Amino acid sequence: MSGHGPAIPMTARKSGPLQGVAEVPGDKSISHRALILGALSVGETRISGLLEGQDVLDTASAMRAFGAEVTQHGPGEWTVHGVGIGGFAEPDRVIDCGNSGTGVRLIMGAMATTGITASFTGDASLVKRPMGRVTDPLALFGTQAVGREGGRLPMTVVGAAQPVPVRYRVPMPSAQVKSAVLLAGLNAPGQTLVIEGEPTRDHTERMLRGFGAELTVEDTDEGRVITLTGQPELNGQDVAVPRDPSSAAFPVCAALMVQDSNILVPGVSQNPTRNGIFLTLQDMGADLVMENPREEGGEPVADLRVRFGALKGIHVPPERAASMIDEYPVLAALAATAEGVTVMTGIKELRVKESDRIDAMARGLEACGVRVEETEDSLTVYGMAKVPGGATVASHLDHRIAMAFLCLGMVSAKPITVDDASPIATSFPVFEPLMTGLGAQITRVNS
Numbered sequence: 001m002s003g004h005g006p007a008i009p010m011t012a013r014k015s016g017p018l019q020g021v022a023e024v025p026g027d028k029s030i031s032h033r034a035l036i037l038g039a040l041s042v043g044e045t046r047i048s049g050l051l052e053g054q055d056v057l058d059t060a061s062a063m064r065a066f067g068a069e070v071t072q073h074g075p076g077e078w079t080v081h082g083v084g085i086g087g088f089a090e091p092d093r094v095i096d097c098g099n100s101g102t103g104v105r106l107i108m109g110a111m112a113t114t115g116i117t118a119s120f121t122g123d124a125s126l127v128k129r130p131m132g133r134v135t136d137p138l139a140l141f142g143t144q145a146v147g148r149e150g151g152r153l154p155m156t157v158v159g160a161a162q163p164v165p166v167r168y169r170v171p172m173p174s175a176q177v178k179s180a181v182l183l184a185g186l187n188a189p190g191q192t193l194v195i196e197g198e199p200t201r202d203h204t205e206r207m208l209r210g211f212g213a214e215l216t217v218e219d220t221d222e223g224r225v226i227t228l229t230g231q232p233e234l235n236g237q238d239v240a241v242p243r244d245p246s247s248a249a250f251p252v253c254a255a256l257m258v259q260d261s262n263i264l265v266p267g268v269s270q271n272p273t274r275n276g277i278f279l280t281l282q283d284m285g286a287d288l289v290m291e292n293p294r295e296e297g298g299e300p301v302a303d304l305r306v307r308f309g310a311l312k313g314i315h316v317p318p319e320r321a322a323s324m325i326d327e328y329p330v331l332a333a334l335a336a337t338a339e340g341v342t343v344m345t346g347i348k349e350l351r352v353k354e355s356d357r358i359d360a361m362a363r364g365l366e367a368c369g370v371r372v373e374e375t376e377d378s379l380t381v382y383g384m385a386k387v388p389g390g391a392t393v394a395s396h397l398d399h400r401i402a403m404a405f406l407c408l409g410m411v412s413a414k415p416i417t418v419d420d421a422s423p424i425a426t427s428f429p430v431f432e433p434l435m436t437g438l439g440a441q442i443t444r445v446n447s
């Protein structure tokens with residue numbers, strides 16, 4: 001929903017040891033895709049563990065607007081009765097994707113080759129984000145798009161009635177762009193090729209195969225070449241959504257910062273295109289053990305055992321950036337408490353997320369008394385024995401900025417207030433009860 005409700009200021013203060021079991025919600029990327037692929041399939045898709053965050057709920061309501069029957073049966077338990085590839089109905093209202101870049105970009109891809117027209121909008125954050133990165137490759141299929149200057153929402157997309165398959169090299173590391181092109185390729189006759197120079201999260205590829213598409217992946221000198229054969233019949237599936245590693249990163253990093261903490265985060269996806277944060281934390285010296293590794297719903301998962309311990313700053317390998325792109329805000333907060341300097345490079349994609357995350361973290365950390373340096377594509381954080389805190393930080397309608405500073409406030413000398421924590425509901429609606437249940441001192445201001 002684009003209507004942004006009242007701001008919810010929240011304060012985090014020095015917390016006792018975090019202890020217990022943190023059952024984080026389902027993976028956001030997989031939840032969006034389960035709904036969209038379910039809508040593009042014939043028959044019933046049954047989803048368990050769906051993330052009921054606002055981003056995903058907005059995608060569910062969009063799929064209804066395109067003609068799919070989407071029903072909630074219980075917490076995390078959903079079914080989708082799809083309309084089949086090419087079966088999308090023309091929506092009779094504007095599709096509002098709220099705060100979600102993944103939602104709007106994947107849905108644009110899914111409708112781009114169906115010959116229908118749809119208009120899209122989003123909240124004050126999403127309308128600032130670039131859509132040209134998706135509508136440029138979609139134009140190769142014959143799709144037209146008209147939006148605001150700079151390729152911004154609101155935007156109307158006219159789907160190609162007679163799409164042609166495409167060959168496209170994704171110019172930036174973006175799973176959303178890759179996925180939009182693959183979803184558009186579903187309704188184009190022949191083979192659509194997507195080439196990515198740097199591998200990004202591969203849920204679309206895995207799930208398309210699982211729903212019955214013919215899709216191959218080859219590592220070549222040119223990069224990772226994904227070949228999709230168009231116009232398959234997709235059939236409804238059972239999807240068990242693993243827990244979200246991007247959400248898990250918050251209790252994990254908080255436990256590493258708060259003295260004497262010891263927590264377990266069960267059933268977290270260890271997909272190698274998503275686990276960069278955990279490797280980085282181990283490189284920094286974290287006592288983080290992946291227990292009981294197993295496969296659930298086609299994804300590798302493990303239980304994360306995390307114990308507090310002093311960490312060292314490192315240079316985070318830039319080639320790891322795509323596999324931990326959403327975790328840099330909380331890593332930057334953690335780095336402020338580590339011994340020495342943490343250098344994060346190759347992260348310019350952070351500038352086009354829900355906020356400019358390099359800038360939001362740099363300004364917020366400075367306000368908390370932490371020394372930082374930034375360039376167009378890097379952030380350097382100077383760790384200190386005691387972060388002063390005592391500031392109110394702007395979340396810029398960005399859930400991950402809000403959660404990162406609330407984690408830092410659990411160990412800073414003075415409390416840290418986030419001006420608006422309401423965006424946390426987009427990806428991690430149970431963040432507040434989950435963290436307070438572990439022992440975190442987080443309170444709503446004036447409550």
Ligand SMILES: O=C(O)C1=C[C@@H](OP(=O)(O)O)[C@@H](O)[C@H](O)C1
Nearest residue numbers: 029102173174175176177325326
């Ligand atoms: O495909 C996805 O589900 C996502 C891809 C990433 O965005 P980009 O494709 O813009 O890197 C990530 O930041 C986002 O949270 C989810």
Ligand SMILES: C=C(OP(=O)(O)O)C(=O)O
Nearest residue numbers: 099100101102103326353
């Ligand atoms: C970048 C994110 O999401 P999206 O692009 O879907 O808005 C995120 O969840 O950190």
